[in-house]
Amino acid sequence: MKISELVAQIRKKKSFLCVGLDVDMDKIPAHLLQTEDPIFEFNKAIIDATHDYVVSYKPNTAFYEAQGIKGWQALAKTIAYLNTNHPEIFTIADAKRGDIGNTSGMYAKAFFEDLAFDSVTVAPYMGKDSVEPFLAYKDKITILLALTSNPGAFDFQTLKTGEDEVYKKVLETSKKWQNAKNLMYVAGATKAEYFKEIRDIVPDSFLLVPGVGAQGGSLSEVCKFGLNKNIGLLINSSRGVIYASDGLDFAEAARKEAHKLQKEMEVILSVN
């Protein structure tokens, strides 16, 4: 998918909401556990109920790998369901991969060819040759971790190196890589003022923003500093949407939460 198609979808749905499909067997409604593939049934119900308000779904691979082969199968079924029924949706494999060149190429093959995701999240620690095999896919998007939303972000990402912090070096350096126009960045929402500095370095890039809601970030603050002329933001919510209820009404409750977020986004888009 091209970024322009994502922007068109955002304008049409008046939403820049991404929903994280982080399926935890301990949190999904008990009645689903009786089905043959509880993870896929959960995802299908959430997707069916929320897709009017959502431009992107983001399964985090950890939750699937924790269930072994069945989990990997459920991930494959989920992405196939999305690609077949909602080809306009921007799909993200939240995998945070990264390895030496030829090995990263294998991860790129896994997520871009075998599973056919539109994008994958990648860790920057191993540098240029660990990321460029993903960028080599011309119609795919690589989402590089810059500043994450967890407490550990302040262990290494914000260390000062010369004038700048490490995460700013990641932003600056990655701009020079082959096919860098297909990069997006993960930028955590825990401190909205960071978005101003991030926008100084990558004014035109899309930012995938975790940490709004459950983790404490403010949507309006993030938008104040983060929006650009192409919107340029994907705001992720996982638990707040998909676990809005653990009863029979879980999908309907997820739809209500997604709609609530979409309405907030519609207001923000109308004045920007």
Add this chain to the structure above:
Amino acid sequence: MKISELVAQIRKKKSFLCVGLDVDMDKIPAHLLQTEDPIFEFNKAIIDATHDYVVSYKPNTAFYEAQGIKGWQALAKTIAYLNTNHPEIFTIADAKRGDIGNTSGMYAKAFFEDLAFDSVTVAPYMGKDSVEPFLAYKDKITILLALTSNPGAFDFQTLKTGEDEVYKKVLETSKKWQNAKNLMYVAGATKAEYFKEIRDIVPDSFLLVPGVGAQGGSLSEVCKFGLNKNIGLLINSSRGVIYASDGLDFAEAARKEAHKLQKEMEVILSVN
């Protein structure tokens, strides 16, 4: 497995060789492609032929994920084969995972419980709470990327921050984490002089060393600076051993290569 058991195995086999099971369908012998599970058949033959000279096997997950469900199944069969037939072998899932706390916990479950590896490689970029869920497993080892062996290592890992480079901050900071005695570190062999500085910070820790051989590192140079009183080194070879031949004699050729490396190690151990 406890580190003391690994040390005992090293002393018994007079080897600190780790073999990377990076199974590339384009490189394995053609006759295996006719079998039902070429990846597992290849691994089984390599393990059967080399285990006398090897203390650790390290499948890199990328190569398995690139083959989809079948790849994941082959990985599960490989680790089960090792755990059943060679419980003394130290197994490493070279997965380079890392995510926010509860999500890293899912990865830990995947590799330590579901697949039952002895250890997993973890990326440090997301900091303390992304690594501690792995460390929470008392009888498992977490192998943290410090300085990798690829060209991109010099993009961010060697940036100066205050007095020290980022990779040294990773070493120093991680020593303070919960259950840090169960940490090992990835330390690339491309520049042996780095090992001296690494040993100043982590004198007692095991280092997993890629980049000897194919990537240009020298075994004797690495050992000169890297060995400690418990040996403290696992030297990895992947392509040099497993692809020593692509003919019917591939397993025998791998055994010869592994034996050659083991003999070099025996000489080094005899004078240290």
